[in-house]
Structure formats: structure tokens, C-alpha cells
Amino acid sequence: MSAPERVGDDPWAVLRSATRARVALGRAGDALPTSRELEFRAAHAAARDAVHSPLDVGALRAALGGEVLAVASAAPDRATYLQRPDLGRVPAEGTALPHTGADLALVLADGLSPRAVQEHGPGLVAALRERLGGWSVAPPVVATQARVALGDAVGEALGVRAVLVLVGERPGLSSADSLGVYLTWDPRPGRADSERNCVSNVRPPHGLSYAQAADTVAALLSAARELGASGVALKDEGPALPAG
Amino acid sequence: MRRTVTLGGHTYEFPTLVELMAKATPPRSGDVLAGCAAGSAAERVAAQTVLADLPLATFLDEQVVGYDEDDVTRLILDTHDAAAFAPVASLTVGEFRDRLLAWTAAGDEAALSALAPGLTPEMVAATSKLMRNADLVAVGRRTRVVTALRSTIGLPGRLASRLQPNHPTDDPVGVTASILDGLLHGSGDAVIGINPATDSPARTVALLELVDAVITRYEIPTQSCVLAHVTTTLRALEQGAPVDLVFQSVAGTQGANRGFGVTLGLLAEARAGALELGRGTVGDNVTYFETGQGSALSAGAHLGIGGRPVDQQTLEARAYAVARHFDPLLVNTVVGFIGPEYLYDGKQVLRAGLEDHFCGKLLGLPMGVDVCYTNHAEVDEDDTDSLMLLLGAAGCSFLIAVPGADDVMLHYQSLAFSDVLTARSVLGLRPAPEFEAWLARMDLLDDGGRVRELAPDAPAARALLAAASS
Numbered sequence: 001m002s003a004p005e006r007v008g009d010d011p012w013a014v015l016r017s018a019t020r021a022r023v024a025l026g027r028a029g030d031a032l033p034t035s036r037e038l039e040f041r042a043a044h045a046a047a048r049d050a051v052h053s054p055l056d057v058g059a060l061r062a063a064l065g066g067e068v069l070a071v072a073s074a075a076p077d078r079a080t081y082l083q084r085p086d087l088g089r090v091p092a093e094g095t096a097l098p099h100t101g102a103d104l105a106l107v108l109a110d111g112l113s114p115r116a117v118q119e120h121g122p123g124l125v126a127a128l129r130e131r132l133g134g135w136s137v138a139p140p141v142v143a144t145q146a147r148v149a150l151g152d153a154v155g156e157a158l159g160v161r162a163v164l165v166l167v168g169e170r171p172g173l174s175s176a177d178s179l180g181v182y183l184t185w186d187p188r189p190g191r192a193d194s195e196r197n198c199v200s201n202v203r204p205p206h207g208l209s210y211a212q213a214a215d216t217v218a219a220l221l222s223a224a225r226e227l228g229a230s231g232v233a234l235k236d237e238g239p240a241l242p243a244g
Numbered sequence: 245m246r247r248t249v250t251l252g253g254h255t256y257e258f259p260t261l262v263e264l265m266a267k268a269t270p271p272r273s274g275d276v277l278a279g280c281a282a283g284s285a286a287e288r289v290a291a292q293t294v295l296a297d298l299p300l301a302t303f304l305d306e307q308v309v310g311y312d313e314d315d316v317t318r319l320i321l322d323t324h325d326a327a328a329f330a331p332v333a334s335l336t337v338g339e340f341r342d343r344l345l346a347w348t349a350a351g352d353e354a355a356l357s358a359l360a361p362g363l364t365p366e367m368v369a370a371t372s373k374l375m376r377n378a379d380l381v382a383v384g385r386r387t388r389v390v391t392a393l394r395s396t397i398g399l400p401g402r403l404a405s406r407l408q409p410n411h412p413t414d415d416p417v418g419v420t421a422s423i424l425d426g427l428l429h430g431s432g433d434a435v436i437g438i439n440p441a442t443d444s445p446a447r448t449v450a451l452l453e454l455v456d457a458v459i460t461r462y463e464i465p466t467q468s469c470v471l472a473h474v475t476t477t478l479r480a481l482e483q484g485a486p487v488d489l490v491f492q493s494v495a496g497t498q499g500a501n502r503g504f505g506v507t508l509g510l511l512a513e514a515r516a517g518a519l520e521l522g523r524g525t526v527g528d529n530v531t532y533f534e535t536g537q538g539s540a541l542s543a544g545a546h547l548g549i550g551g552r553p554v555d556q557q558t559l560e561a562r563a564y565a566v567a568r569h570f571d572p573l574l575v576n577t578v579v580g581f582i583g584p585e586y587l588y589d590g591k592q593v594l595r596a597g598l599e600d601h602f603c604g605k606l607l608g609l610p611m612g613v614d615v616c617y618t619n620h621a622e623v624d625e626d627d628t629d630s631l632m633l634l635l636g637a638a639g640c641s642f643l644i645a646v647p648g649a650d651d652v653m654l655h656y657q658s659l660a661f662s663d664v665l666t667a668r669s670v671l672g673l674r675p676a677p678e679f680e681a682w683l684a685r686m687d688l689l690d691d692g693g694r695v696r697e698l699a700p701d702a703p704a705a706r707a708l709l710a711a712a713s714s
Binding site for chain 2: 012014021025027031051170
């Protein structure tokens with residue numbers, strides 16, 4: 001730890017400690033000083049690289065261990081994926097997935113930050129498994145050029161009652177590796193976003209820990225099973241959730 | 245009338261107005277996604293050629309979104325002012341473009357600015373499709389829209405800014421830090437406007453009281469806004485909160501507005517509530533709207549006559565008809581926020597920003613722009629610099645600015661406070677007059693009227709910062 005800041009000397013000290021916003025950067029004329037400009041550029045570069053660096057499917061499979069399935073969306077490349085979200089929501093032609101009849105499917109989708117699912121996917125899956133004793137879980141599915149709704153088709157094909165899509169969220173300047181979890185009960189193509197529940201910003205150590213996120217997701221899953229639905233109805237009428 | 249043209253030995257036909265408008269639109273990813281874009285560059289010019297010969301009055305008889313099924317269309321046609329339209333009623337779309345540019349070159353601001361009630365969004369959108377970027381800048385610059393509440397927006401030679409002090413948890417000290425940083429950069433003359441992290445009435449009231457306390461303590465001639473849903477602002481009004489501006493995101497179809505959970509009736513009710521508070525000092529414009537190309541498509545509410553997809557730029561212009569009905573203080577398009585599936589790269593974002601400003605101004609709106617981008621779009625700071633400077637040249641009413649260009653709550657990049665200083669100094673623009681006088685009183689301006697760069701321990705800085713630390 002560095003020495004405590006001497007608040008009396010720098011009127012910005014208290015203010016700066018209360019926000020990650022880029023306040024009090026100083027100026028070079030009417031522009032930003034070089035050092036601040038380069039900091040911003042480095043953050044943007046990290047976010048850009050998070051969007052465009054492809055998921056290492058082999059490494060993710062190895063990290064997950066056991067049987068792992070794979071699916072690609074109908075978007076053939078990143079540029080198309082970014083401009084045609086509709087293609088990212090459906091499996092590529094000829095996709096075949098086994099009917100499992102399990103309770104739950106786990107889909108690990110690259111989304112807008114492959115890096116997020118690469119870094120946090122295996123840890124979150126492990127934390128989830130510890131909390132899903134009452135559920136039979138299908139082999140995890142790694143999905144590339146994938147949007148959240150791709151999980152609807154995957155879940156339907158696997159024959160599960162619910163699907164969790166762990167997806168790389170759109171990178172921000174200070175968060176290139178944030179993972180989101182979307183729960184959809186009775187998944188099938190055509191589900192609306194209002195029929196899903198989301199736990200966002202899984203990103204230890206800065207965001208939610210795996211344990212915190214898994215606790216919340218497990219509670220949502222139990223509530224969804226009780227209600228036979230997910231989404232807005234669950235949020236409004238479901239039991240109180242642990243603080244996340 | 246058959247709408248056909250032969251170009252390069254190929255005959256192009258555009259059976260409906262919806263298709264003609266869409267195919268005449270300069271390229272953008274959202275129209276490809278919607279399935280309404282021109283199939284080739286030649287088809288686009290063919291559509292523009294046909295559109296140029298279309299009488300402007302066509303848009304009063306033929307709709308792109310049906311009158312019976314859409315309340316935005318009804319609003320547009322039922323409030324059309326034939327007298328204001330009269331000077332241009334006999335023109336085609338192409339002749340109208342020429343007329344606008346002639347008035348602009350002659351500096352006839354009165355003629356340009358008087359047209360608004362006579363123009364429909366579709367007329368203005370069609371005209372924009374024939375214009376180059378420089379045309380959009382030139383006409384926008386000469387079209388005057390002035391509004392006011394506690395500061396005056398849109399005067400010639402002025403460029404205001406919205407100070408956007410967002411914080412991921414609405415932490416009061418964190419929000420205050422960003423407000424003070426903005427004020428020290430001469431930002432906030434359009435509004436100090438916070439996007440709350442959650443849409444709860446209690447949170448909204450708390451933020452309103454926080455900003456109101458800052459404005460009151462330093463006697464800043466500006467207004468606050470918490471950009472909560474209009475129903476949340478109505479609750480805040482019921483609780484007696486200090487509401488300066490009623491905010492709402494709006495779009496160009498009834499269906500998209502339904503998706504936002506908003507009706508024209510709700511907006512009227514909230515505006516009446518804010519007016520009743522009488523918080524203005526130099527005017528009584530009490531609403532603020534945000535829009536953005538692609539919002540109707542993203543809500544699946546972008547279909548027009550015959551179930552055909554309407555292009556996103558025409559739908560965007562229709563949102564301005566909703567906004568202008570409520571006499572706004574501020575309107576801005578959030579031009580790069582929605583993502584690359586609607587505006588893919590810097591060229592598309594630049595074009596859309598200039599189109600939106602032009603269309604808004606011509607329709608009588610105090611038009612500002614959030615010049616912004618997300619990390620999955622092919623856009624960077626060089627692109628936002630270009631758009632910012634062109635908007636400054638175009639007489640844009642205000643720009644949005646955040647600390648260091650980084651919005652840590654909404655996770656996108658907008659302009660930095662210092663960027664607005666650059667736009668003002670490069671283009672010789674000044675803040676809103678009431679706010680400029682306040683900056684001078686606070687000793688924040690140098691002799692040349694520039695916002696002074698202060699050391700953190702300068703007396704003026706200390707005066708502002710002391711409050712936050714106490």
C-alpha cells in the first residue's frame with residue numbers, strides 16, 4: 001500500500017477516490033496531455049483487441065475438461081457478425097447437436113468479448129456446478145460468433161428445460177473481460193429478451209466473483225423452475241434474490 | 245405515376261415510396277440489416293434521381309408509415325402548417341435542396357427558420373438523401389432554433405454542452421467529482437444531465453436534489469436533468485422534486501415508442517407538470533429528448549406501408565416530429581451508441597450525425613449530438629474529432645461531454661470536456677451567454693474569453709472543490 005493521501009494538499013483526492021471516471025486529467029492547451037491521451041488509447045486498444053481476438057476453442061475445451069460440444073453461428077466472420085446480429089442468433093447450416101434430455105444446458109459464447117469467456121468461463125462453470133446439485137447438466141457447449149439468442153436453438157436441440165448462456169459482454173474502456181450470464185427457461189427460437197434474466201459484470205477481482213454470480217444464478221434457476229418461466233415475470237414475482 | 249429511371253442502359257423501378265426512400269439512402273449497415281438498402285451503388289443513385297423529381301407535396305398525400313395505425317404519422321399530418329409550407333409547396337425534392345442552398349448562400353436565416361411547421365420529417369429526410377456532407381453543414385448552420393430555460397441555447401456563435409457526470413452506482417461524491425471537473429472545463433451550459441444507473445424514483449429524486457444543490461449553491465445559470473423514464477420523472481414530480489427538464493427517449497413509430505413504454509399522452513402530462521413548477525428564468529422550454537438511428541429497427545417496429553422496412557434515417561427524422569410537439573429545450577441524437585449493426589464505421593457515423601443535425605434543425609429542433617462510439621464499431625477518436633468539428637461548423641446547438649471521453653456507467657466513449665474547448669477555440673464559438681457570464685464571475689475565463697486552465701489549488705478551483713469535500 002502507498003502512503004495515505006494527504007487530502008488537505010490535493011482538493012481532488014477525495015473526489016478522485018469516489019469514481020473511476022477520468023476526472024482532473026489536466027490539459028495541454030485545450031487538449032489532453034500526451035500521457036493521458038496514451039492511457040486512453042491503450043484502454044481503447046485493449047477493448048478493440050478483446051472484440052477482435054478470436055476465442056481459442058481448444059484451450060477453452062481443455063480448461064472445461066470432460067465432454068464439450070461446439071457450435072458455430074451462421075455468421076461466417078467477425079465483420080459479418082458485428083453487422084448482422086440476426087446471423088449470430090442462429091446456428092450455422094448443418095449444425096447437429098445430440099438430444100440430451102438434461103435439465104440444464106451451459107453455453108459458453110464468445111459474444112463481443114471472447115477474452116471474457118476465455119478467462120472467466122471455466123471458473124464460473126465450476127462455481128455453478130457446485131450449486132446445481134439438483135440439476136442434470138448437459139455437456140457444455142462452446143459457441144463462436146454467437147449472440148445470446150443462439151442459446152435458444154442450442155437449448156431446444158439439447159432438449160433441456162433451461163439454458164444458461166455465458167457470454168462475453170461488449171468491452172468498455174475499463175472492462176474488456178466482463179462476462180454476462182443469461183437464463184432462459186424453456187428455450188426455443190423466438191424467445192424475447194424480456195423472457196430472460198441476466199447477471200452482468202462477472203469479472204473478478206473488479207466485478208462479481210464467480211461465487212457471487214453463481215449464487216445469484218442458482219437462486220434465479222430455482223425461482224424459474226418454481227414459476228415455470230424466466231424474464232420479467234420472474235423478476236417481478238420471484239423471491240428476493242441475494243444481493244449481487 | 246411510375247417511378248422509373250434509366251441509368252447506364254438499365255431501367256430501375258421503385259414501386260413504393262418506402263422503397264424509393266430506403267434505396268436513395270447513403271449506405272449504412274442498419275438498412276442492410278433491415279433488408280431495405282439499395283442493392284448496388286447504381287441503384288442508389290437511380291433512387292436519388294427519381295426522388296429528386298418527386299414533388300415535395302407528395303409526402304402530404306402518400307405516407308411511409310400508415311396514418312390509421314401509427315400515431316406519429318397522425319401527429320405529423322394533423323399538425324402540418326400549410327401556410328408555412330406555401331413558399332416551397334410547388335417544389336420537387338431536388339428543387340427544394342437547391343432552394344435551401346440558395347437561401348443559405350444568401351444568408352437568409354429568416355426564410356430557412358420559418359419553414360419548420362410546414363415541413364414533414366419525410367420531406368426533410370428525402371432532401372437530406374440528396375445532400376452531401378457540406379450541404380448538410382451549410383444549411384444547418386443557417387437554420388436558427390433558439391430555446392431557453394435558465395440558459396439560452398442555439399444563439400449564433402455559441403456552442404453549448406451537456407455535462408454528463410454518470411457513475412456506475414450513482415455515488416453522490418463520484419457524480420459530484422465529474423460535475424466539478426466539467427464545470428472547471430466550462431461544460432454544462434446546456435444541462436447537467438445524469439443517466440441514472442437504476443430507474444428508481446428514490447434514486448432519481450436523490451440525484452435531482454444533488455444537482456439542484458450544486459446549481460443553487462454556485463448560482464449556475466443552467467438546468468439539471470436525470471434521464472430516467474418519463475413515468476419515473478412523473479413520480480418525482482409528485483414527490484415535489486426539483487425537476488427542471490422532463491426527459492424521454494423517443495423514436496419515429498408508435499410501435500417503437502411503445503417499446504420505450506411511452507405515449508404522447510404521458511409526455512404531455514409530464515411536460516405540464518414541469519411547466520407548473522415554473523423553474524425557468526429566461527425561458528420555459530422544459531423537455532429534453534434523445535433519439536438515434538436504428539432505435540425503431542432494434543425494437544422491431546420499423547415497418548411501414550405494405551409491411552416494408554422503412555430506412556432508419558427516415559424513421560429517425562420522424563422521431564423529431566414527436567420531440568417538436570413538446571417544445572423541447574434540448575434534443576440530441578446519440579449517433580454512434582447503438583452499435584455497428586446500425587452504423588458500422590466512422591464514415592457512416594459521420595454522415596448520420598450531420599443528417600440528424602440537419603433534419604432536426606430544419607424541423608425546428610434545438611439539435612445537439614452525442615458524438616460517440618462503442619468499442620465494437622470501426623470508429624475511433626479521429627472520427628469523433630472530425631464529426632465534432634463539422635458539427636461545430638454546422639451550428640450544432642450542443643455537444644455531450646464526459647470526463648476523459650469515457651462514460652464509466654454506460655460503457656461507451658463520448659467527447660471529453662476538453663474536446664468541446666477545442667471545438668470552441670478552433671471555430672470561434674462561445675458558451676451560452678448566461679453561463680459564460682457565470683464562468684467570468686467565477687474567474688474561470690482568461691482575458692481572451694477562453695476557459696482558463698487552473699491548478700488544482702487555484703482559488704477558483706478551491707472554491708468549487710471545497711463544497712464537495714465538505
